Amino acid sequence: MKITPVLYVDKIEDSLPFWMERLGFQKTVEVPEGEALGFVILVKENEEVMLQSWASLRKDAPRLMPASKGMNVAFFMEVDNFEDTVKRIQGCNIVLPERTTFYGMREIGVREPCGHIVVFAAKS
Structure with a gap:
C-alpha cells in the first residue's frame, strides 16, 4: 500500500520553492490550468507529494470540494x-x-x- 498526500492550494507556484528548492523534491508531472499550474506531482526518493489548485479541483472533481477551505x-x-x-x-x-x-x-x-x-x- 502507498499513501500519497494531495495538498489543495490557492496557487501551486507559491509552494514549489519550498518543496523543490528547500526540500529537494523533483517535479515529475505538471498539468496546467489556464495561465497557472493546476496539478503537479513531486517526488524525492520513495516519497511523493501532489499539489492541486482549488480552481483545478473545482473544475475536475467539484464533489470533492470541502464546505470551507482550511x-x-x-x-x-x-x-x-x-x-x-x-x-x-x-x-x-x-x-x-x-x-x-x-x-x-x-x-x-x-x-x-x-x-x-x-x-x-x-x-x-
Missing part, C-alpha cells in the same frame, strides 16, 4: 539527516521550535507557503 491535517515526515533539514528550512515560518519529545524524536515544524503544517522528525 487546514485539517499536518504532515509528519521522518528525515534521515535532521541537521540538514533544519538548515534547508531556515527562513521558513517555524511554528514548532526544535524540540526532543518524550517518545524520543527530534522535531521541528514549519508552515509551508500555502499554509500546510509540516513537522520534520528524526530519532534522537
Whole structure:
C-alpha cells in the first residue's frame, strides 16, 4: 500500500520553492490550468507529494470540494539527516521550535507557503 498526500492550494507556484528548492523534491508531472499550474506531482526518493489548485479541483472533481477551505491535517515526515533539514528550512515560518519529545524524536515544524503544517522528525 502507498499513501500519497494531495495538498489543495490557492496557487501551486507559491509552494514549489519550498518543496523543490528547500526540500529537494523533483517535479515529475505538471498539468496546467489556464495561465497557472493546476496539478503537479513531486517526488524525492520513495516519497511523493501532489499539489492541486482549488480552481483545478473545482473544475475536475467539484464533489470533492470541502464546505470551507482550511487546514485539517499536518504532515509528519521522518528525515534521515535532521541537521540538514533544519538548515534547508531556515527562513521558513517555524511554528514548532526544535524540540526532543518524550517518545524520543527530534522535531521541528514549519508552515509551508500555502499554509500546510509540516513537522520534520528524526530519532534522537
